Amino acid sequence: MSTTVLTPYNSTAADGRAGFAGLLHAEWTKLRTVRGWLIALLLTMVLTPTIAALDHSECTVVSPSGNTGCSATIGPGGIAVQDDYYVLHQTLSGDGDISARITSLTGTVPGGSTHNMVQPWSKAGLIITDGTSPGAAYAAVMGTGGNGVHMQYDYVHDTAGMPGAVSSASPRWLRLSRSGDTITGYDSADGTNWTPIESVRLAGLPDSVQVGMFATSPGTTTSSSSSLAANTSGGSMVLATGTFDHVTLRSPTASGSWTASSVGMADSPAAAGGQGPAVGAGHAGGVFTVTGAGDIGPDNGGTPVEQTLTGLFAALAALIVVAAMFMAGEYRRGVIRVTLAAHPRRGRVLAAKTLVIGTAAFACGLVGVALALPIGESILRSNGNYFHSVSTLTEVRVVAGAALLTALIGVLALSLAAILRSSAAAITCMITCVVLPYVLAKMVLPSDAAEWLLRVTPAAGFAVGQTMPRYTFVSADYSPAAGYYPLSPWQGIAVLAVYTVAALTLASVLLRRRDA
Amino acid sequence: MTSATSERPASGIVLRTSTTVLRSWAPVLRAEWTKFRTNTGNWWLLGGLVVLVIALGAVSDAVTGCAAATCDTDPGKTSLIGVYAAQAVAAILGVQAIGAEYHTGMIRTTFTAMPHRISVLSAKAVLLAVTVACAGLVAAQAAAWLGQLVLPGRGVTPADGLPSLSPLHEPMLRAACGSGLYLALIALLSLGVAASMRESASAIGVVLGLLFLVPLFADALAPATWQRHLEQIAPMTAGLEIQATTNLAALPTSPWAGLGVLAAWSACVLAIAQILLRRRDSQ
Numbered sequence: 015m016s017t018t019v020l021t022p023y024n025s026t027a028a029d030g031r032a033g034f035a036g037l038l039h040a041e042w043t044k045l046r047t048v049r050g051w052l053i054a055l056l057l058t059m060v061l062t063p064t065i066a067a068l069d070h071s072e073c074t075v076v077s078p079s080g081n082t083g084c085s086a087t088i089g090p091g092g093i094a095v096q097d098d099y100y101v102l103h104q105t106l107s108g109d110g111d112i113s114a115r116i117t118s119l120t121g122t123v124p125g126g127s128t129h130n131m132v133q134p135w136s137k138a139g140l141i142i143t144d145g146t147s148p149g150a151a152y153a154a155v156m157g158t159g160g161n162g163v164h165m166q167y168d169y170v171h172d173t174a175g176m177p178g179a180v181s182s183a184s185p186r187w188l189r190l191s192r193s194g195d196t197i198t199g200y201d202s203a204d205g206t207n208w209t210p211i212e213s214v215r216l217a218g219l220p221d222s223v224q225v226g227m228f229a230t231s232p233g234t235t236t237s238s239s240s241s242l243a244a245n246t247s248g249g250s251m252v253l254a255t256g257t258f259d260h261v262t263l264r265s266p267t268a269s270g271s272w273t274a275s276s277v278g279m280a281d282s283p284a285a286a287g288g289q290g291p292a293v294g295a296g297h298a299g300g301v302f303t304v305t306g307a308g309d310i311g312p313d314n315g316g317t318p319v320e321q322t323l324t325g326l327f328a329a330l331a332a333l334i335v336v337a338a339m340f341m342a343g344e345y346r347r348g349v350i351r352v353t354l355a356a357h358p359r360r361g362r363v364l365a366a367k368t369l370v371i372g373t374a375a376f377a378c379g380l381v382g383v384a385l386a387l388p389i390g391e392s393i394l395r396s397n398g399n400y401f402h403s404v405s406t407l408t409e410v411r412v413v414a415g416a417a418l419l420t421a422l423i424g425v426l427a428l429s430l431a432a433i434l435r436s437s438a439a440a441i442t443c444m445i446t447c448v449v450l451p452y453v454l455a456k457m458v459l460p461s462d463a464a465e466w467l468l469r470v471t472p473a474a475g476f477a478v479g480q481t482m483p484r485y486t487f488v489s490a491d492y493s494p495a496a497g498y499y500p501l502s503p504w505q506g507i508a509v510l511a512v513y514t515v516a517a518l519t520l521a522s523v524l525l526r527r528r529d530a
Numbered sequence: 531m532t533s534a535t536s537e538r539p540a541s542g543i544v545l546r547t548s549t550t551v552l553r554s555w556a557p558v559l560r561a562e563w564t565k566f567r568t569n570t571g572n573w574w575l576l577g578g579l580v581v582l583v584i585a586l587g588a589v590s591d592a593v594t595g596c597a598a599a600t601c602d603t604d605p606g607k608t609s610l611i612g613v614y615a616a617q618a619v620a621a622i623l624g625v626q627a628i629g630a631e632y633h634t635g636m637i638r639t640t641f642t643a644m645p646h647r648i649s650v651l652s653a654k655a656v657l658l659a660v661t662v663a664c665a666g667l668v669a670a671q672a673a674a675w676l677g678q679l680v681l682p683g684r685g686v687t688p689a690d691g692l693p694s695l696s697p698l699h700e701p702m703l704r705a706a707c708g709s710g711l712y713l714a715l716i717a718l719l720s721l722g723v724a725a726s727m728r729e730s731a732s733a734i735g736v737v738l739g740l741l742f743l744v745p746l747f748a749d750a751l752a753p754a755t756w757q758r759h760l761e762q763i764a765p766m767t768a769g770l771e772i773q774a775t776t777n778l779a780a781l782p783t784s785p786w787a788g789l790g791v792l793a794a795w796s797a798c799v800l801a802i803a804q805i806l807l808r809r810r811d812s813q
Contacts, residue, residue: 050732065747072753324750327743335735342731346633437731438625445738446618453742454614457749458607463593 037357037366044349045340045370054336055378058329058420062382065325066390071317072397086316086400087148087278094316094402095169097148098278098308100293101141103226106192110265112140112225113189114302115205116157118257119180121231123250124292131252134160135489136231138180138256138304140190142197143224144216148278151216154228154310155188155199157256163188164487165199165211170312172487175201175211187260195219205260225263226272229256229304232489253293255305272297278308311488316400318497319412320479322390326416327449329382330423334444335437337371337427342437350530360525364432368518371428372421379420383413404481415478415503422475422507422514423448429517433524448472461493465500472513474499477506555653558644562653566661569630572623576661579619579713580669586612587673591680603686605695606705606775609677610670613709613770620662620713621737624720627654629730647807651725655718655800662717667710671697674706701775701785708772708789715769715789715796716741722799726806741766758782765795 046052089095106112116139121132139156153167155175163175163186180186187202196215200208231254274295296303344350357363387409394401404412423444431440451473455464468474477499484492492498499506566572590611594603628651631637644650674697681687681695688694697706716737724733745767748760761767761782771781771788778785 065751069751070753070756071751321750324747327746328739331735331739331743335732339731438622438629438734441731441734442618442622442738445735445742446615449738449742450615450618453746454611457745458611458614460594460603463590 034362034366037362038369040353040356041363041366041370045374048343051336051340054332055374057332058336058375059378059382061329061332062323062325062379063385063389065328066322066386067393069321069324069390069393070397071321071394071399084398084400086313089149089169089312090151091168092403093170094313094400095149096278096309096311096313097150097169098306099137099141099228099230099310100295100304100306101143101146101224101226101228101275101277102272102295102297102302102304103141103143103146103224103275104263104270104272105222105267106142106225106263106265107222107267108265109193110225110263110267111189111191112142112263113187113200113205113260114140114227114258114262115185115187115260116180116256116258117182117185119157119159119229119254121159121252121254123234123252131234132159132254133231133234133252133489134158135309135487136229136252136254137164137310138229138254138258139163139227140188141224141226141228142190142192144219146224146275146277151219152310153190153197153199153214153216155190155201155211156228157186157188159231159254161487163201163211165214166310166487167197167214167216169310170485171214172485173199173212175199175209176203190225192223192225225265227256227258227261227302227304228310229254229306230308230310231306232309233307251307253305253307255303258302258304259300261300261302272302276306309488312483312485314402314482314488314490316402317394318402319387319391319404319409319481320497321394322386323383323412323416323479325386326379326383326420326479327452329379330420331445331449333375333378333420333424334427334441334448337375337424338431338437338440338444340371341367341428341431342435342440345435346437354530361522364518364522364525367428368425371424375424376417376421380413380417382420383416387413402482408481411503412479412481415507418507419475419478419510422510423472426472426510426514426517429514429521432521433517448475452476455494457495459494461495464494468494468506469500469509472510474501474506475510477501478503480506554646555649558646558649559653559656561644562650562657566627566657571626572661575619575623575626576665579616579623579662580665580672582616582619583610583612583666583669583709584672584676586615588676588680591677591684594681594684594686602776604774604776605677605681605686606674606702606773607770608681608686609673610705610709610773612673613666613670613712613773616666616669617713617716617741617766618738620666620717621720621734621741623662624658624717625724625730625733625737627658627717627721627724629724629728629733632724632728633730648804651721651800651804651807655721658717658721659714663710663714665710666713667707670706670709674702678702701778704785705773705775708785712769712772712789712792715792716765718796719765719792719799722796722801722803725803726799728810762788763791765792768792 086094087097119132119136119138120130121136123131136159137156139154141152141154143152144150151168155165157163157180162177165173165175178184187205189200189208191198196213198213199211201211202208231252233251276293293306344353353363354360391401427440427444430443431437434440451467451471455467480499480503587609590608594608631640640650678695678697695702697703720737723737724730727733744764748757752760768788769792772785774781774785
């Protein structure tokens with residue numbers, strides 16, 4: 015009887031890749047070899063630029079400033095500005111100084127009631143400007159309808175002076191002093207004790223400038239339509255009238271006679287209508303009145319960069335489906351049992367899946383948005399829209415931020431699928447929590463409820479595309495319906511990241527605790 | 531699919547009277563009802579739908595602030611805003627009604643037992659429509675009733691063209707009942723999409739994309755002249771016009787016509803689903 019030695023079979027094949035790298039490779043293989051998922055990932059990449067290329071929006075929407083969105087007045091630094099006002103001015107060569115007392119600032123609606131309709135940012139005061147063509151460099155000190163005295167220059171710079179409203183009982187003394195290209199604004203309650211507000215340098219200011227008294231006022235505030243409000247209340251234009259006395263112009267060269275000019279108002283609806291009280295200026299016994307409408311400030315009409323990112327919502331819908339199925343699909347076919355048998359450390363399995371879907375989503379989002387921006391911009395421009403260009407740094411932020419947003423939403427969908435173990439439930443939850451709040455905020459809810467939604471839901475992350483700045487000193491519609499988010503781009507992304515991290519943590523705990 | 535009819539003469543199907551059709555359809559309906567009733571998930575979803583409509587409506591009523599003189603808030607849309615979220619639940623119900631059968635393979639048993647695709651699909655559709663409409667009507671009536679209690683305290687009072695906030699009178703009656711029907715039509719649309727795609731996850735993505743993204747893109751991308759037309763044909767914007775109670779003249783279509791557009795969507799998708807079910811293998 016001979017003894018047979020049984021040798022256990024040993025595979026001669028090389029050992030599989032050990033550790034986390036092997037796990038990553040396994041998960042990547044799962045993702046890329048399902049044809050439907052690969053198609054969905056491709057859609058994540060191409061939907062954003064494709065929809066940007068299909069943009070047919072036209073520049074027919076009239077902004078509160080009266081801008082049609084097709085063109086813009088360009089101010090110093092190449093930014094779009096609104097520059098509509100009425101001014102009594104004369105030429106100042108070299109250094110000089112103008113001061114005046116403003117005794118009233120009132121507002122009227124042409125053809126409307128005799129009620130004082132002065133707006134919080136109705137303005138009347140003194141201005142030194144590089145000419146009366148719209149978009150010229152300027153510095154001005156002014157009384158406002160509801161915000162006290164302010165000094166503003168070159169459209170986007172603003173400094174507050176004395177608080178309180180202008181009236182004959184409490185008039186305001188204003189002064190602008192020029193020395194070379196430096197202009198200093200002062201205010202005073204009595205005309206003897208002057209307080210400097212700010213000294214500003216207007217680079218390249220020529221020797222000969224215009225100096226004078228101006229008045230202007232934005233119209234009554236328009237609220238963007240939300241479908242909960244039945245009627246959209248359109249704003250009406252307001253004419254501001256400033257009354258000045260004690261006007262003193264100290265200059266070696268001043269001619270002494272005032273010229274009245276309407277700046278930029280040719281394209282405002284006021285000039286076209288021509289009914290009711292008109293813009294203009296009067297002078298009697300040392301008292302000057304100036305009446306104007308419009309605004310001097312930045313103009314946010316036209317099309318912003320974020321318009322090119324509209325297609326991201328469709329791209330995200332495709333990504334949500336693939337990310338949820340990438341996780342829940344394991345439960346559907348029972349693959350999860352094989353996966354966990356091969357890699358019993360469940361936390362690492364989830365980490366590998368997160369890393370794979372996060373990286374794939376980030377890459378697809380990055381390519382898609384990087385393509386959508388230039389494509390959308392050229393389409394919008396060729397349709398005749400005015401496009402608000404932004405700095406390269408801001409563009410990089412928008413592209414990188416949108417890619418990060420895509421990655422976070424992919425991971426959130428994966429985590430929800432791991433928690434719910436059903437792809438249909440996870441997809442519904444994701445679209446209801448991410449896309450629906452945005453749709454409601456943009457199209458249905460009144461602005462306070464809409465802002466609240468965009469602060470507390472994962473839809474806050476969409477703020478990362480925001481490029482249009484808000485100005486505290488411009489009365490404009492900054493509601494979500496007009497495209498403004500209540501949170502800054504990175505705050506918005508942080509809100510989404512909090513949801514993602516919380517869901518991922520819960521998913522990891524549940525994956526460990528539950529039976530597969 | 532011809533096995534059940536092969537013993538009969540070729541003309542038998544054509545010549546069957548409506549009573550025999552009903553007699554053969556009733557057991558299918560009963561079978562589908564057993565499937566629906568014994569799945570606890572369905573009852574949770576229906577409960578969730580009711581809670582969403584009432585709770586979100588209550589929040590919306592409570593936060594509405596309106597100065598009486600310039601108040602332009604639409605009481606119907608305000609009280610019934612929960613329907614926006616509840617339609618996602620109706621969509622899951624519709625998708626899962628057939629998607630779950632494809633998921634588990636049950637669909638093969640179903641079609642073996644009842645080879646007439648149209649009997650199965652119509653039984654599912656009737657069941658789904660009735661249950662979702664019942665839940666939706668109860669929820670919407672409750673939400674409208676809450677609105678009647680809360681809104682006058684928030685400054686929304688009956689105005690011109692709006693005789694009463696009562697859910698028993700026009701136009702709140704129409705808004706509330708229409709919202710229940712809207713949810714049922716969304717469930718039917720979802721059933722049709724899921725039956726065509728044979729897969730729950732992608733079907734729910736397609737349905738919610740159609741509902742939420744089409745109006746978003748119409749709003750952002752289309753020229754002003756197209757926007758109104760797109761609002762008239764997009765299923766969500768057209769269907770939810772049924773909730774409008776003030777300023778009806780400014781609507782893209784009349785409320786009932788809007789709901790009719792959604793009904794046409796659901797009917798078309800179900801018809802396509804029926805054709806595909808007849809032509810394709812069950813898995």
